[in-house]
Amino acid sequence: MVNSDMPKTPLTPPVLAILLSLAGGDKHGYAMMKDARTPEGGAVTMGPGTLYGTLDRLMRDGLVKETGTTDDERRRYYRLTALGRATLAAELERLEGAVKQARVMGLLPKRGRA
Amino acid sequence: MVNSDMPKTPLTPPVLAILLSLAGGDKHGYAMMKDARTPEGGAVTMGPGTLYGTLDRLMRDGLVKETGTTDDERRRYYRLTALGRATLAAELERLEGAVKQARVMGLLPKRGRA
DNA sequence: TCAGATATTTCTGTTGCGGATATATCTGTT
DNA sequence: AACAGATATATCCGCAACAGAAATATCTGA
Numbered sequence: 001m002v003n004s005d006m007p008k009t010p011l012t013p014p015v016l017a018i019l020l021s022l023a024g025g026d027k028h029g030y031a032m033m034k035d036a037r038t039p040e041g042g043a044v045t046m047g048p049g050t051l052y053g054t055l056d057r058l059m060r061d062g063l064v065k066e067t068g069t070t071d072d073e074r075r076r077y078y079r080l081t082a083l084g085r086a087t088l089a090a091e092l093e094r095l096e097g098a099v100k101q102a103r104v105m106g107l108l109p110k111r112g113r114a
Numbered sequence: 115m116v117n118s119d120m121p122k123t124p125l126t127p128p129v130l131a132i133l134l135s136l137a138g139g140d141k142h143g144y145a146m147m148k149d150a151r152t153p154e155g156g157a158v159t160m161g162p163g164t165l166y167g168t169l170d171r172l173m174r175d176g177l178v179k180e181t182g183t184t185d186d187e188r189r190r191y192y193r194l195t196a197l198g199r200a201t202l203a204a205e206l207e208r209l210e211g212a213v214k215q216a217r218v219m220g221l222l223p224k225r226g227r228a
Numbered sequence: 229t230c231a232g233a234t235a236t237t238t239c240t241g242t243t244g245c246g247g248a249t250a251t252a253t254c255t256g257t258t
Numbered sequence: 259a260a261c262a263g264a265t266a267t268a269t270c271c272g273c274a275a276c277a278g279a280a281a282t283a284t285c286t287g288a
Contacts, residue, residue: 010158013124014245020212023221030266040215043208044124049246052267057244074253074266092216093223094157095209098134101154102206107137109207128276144235163277166236171275188235188284 004062007087009094014054017044019063019080019088026067028075029055063087118176121201123208128168131158133177133194133202140181142189143169177201 011019017036021027027035033051035041046054055078058064063084067077080088102108125133131150135141141149147165149155160168169192172178177198181191194202216222 010127010156012126012244016212020216023216023219028266033266039208039211042124042212047245047247048267049248049269049271050244052269053244053246072254072266076267088216089221092213092221094153096213096222097153098130098156099206099210099213102134102137102202105137107203107206108210126275142235147235161276161278162236163239163279164275166238167276186235186285190236 005083007083007090009087009091011087011091013042013044014046014050015058016088016091017042017046018051018054018058019084019091022064022078022080022084023088026077026079028070028072028077030075032078058084119197121197121204123201123205125201125205127156127158128160128164129172130202130205131156131160132165132168132172133198133205136178136192136194136198137202140191140193142184142186142191144189146192172198 014036018032021032021035021041024035029048029051033046033048036044036046055064059066059078062081064078065081067079070077099108128150132146135146135149135155138149143162143165147160147162150158150160169178173180173192176195178192179195181193184191213222
């Protein structure tokens with residue numbers, strides 16, 4: 001159980017957006033880019049430089065890997081690793097705590113409470 | 115209504131931690147640093163470099179200002195501006211959306227803990 | 229007064245973001 | 259089948275932000 005098996009948080013917004021997108025299933029880069037722009041995806045606007053650069057770092061750090069399969073010559077599909085999933089989960093719990101705290105402080109409009 | 119009046123998101127983790135801490139009342143740097151480490155503060159560990167550097171940028175961007183008052187020679191107190199509050203609120207709603215989405219996808223344990 | 233904690237400042241290396249540019253492949257149209 | 263436009267990735271590089279160390283000053287309590 002080395003350090004690299006432990007989720008490291010906090011995550012930057014581009015990293016979170018990518019992991020969140022991949023949590024919905026294997027995707028190629030361009031699809032993640034569009035995913036991220038949506039409100040549910042985190043409303044993050046990434047250009048290609050940020051996307052593919054971040055993707056490389058995520059693979060280097062073992063949070064994401066390529067699937068190796070494709071349905072289109074151009075596309076490269078990516079998948080979360082176990083560490084990637086664990087990291088995403090840890091970050092989401094962290095954020096949930098902050099949001100909850102914010103609600104207590106009255107910083108958020110009444111709704112929420114899914 | 116210029117651009118600088120509009121909240122800009124997403125925020126990086128250190129920025130969020132600082133704004134969140136200041137939402138609880140005027141604080142000095144060292145206090146924010148300790149605040150940030152707590153789970154409710156976002157569980158972010160910042161050294162002085164990150165803290166004061168980020169604080170300078172927040173003042174430059176008009177999200178935070180100095181109060182000018184102190185109860186201790188060493189301390190410099192900071193306060194959220196209206197833009198700072200609006201930015202924090204926007205970011206929290208953004209994150210709330212992501213967390214909600216994550217819950218739908220079953221990425222979070224049943225009910226978050228306090 | 230002395231030690232140790234508190235609080236900030238400054239400096240510098242490193243990382244990661246962000247936009248531009250280039251190229252290749254796919255799709256639909258005629 | 260050729261073309262236009264959308265899709266998809268690769269790569270480059272300047273700049274902003276983060277991260278840690280080191281130095282300094284002030285406060286607190288024994």
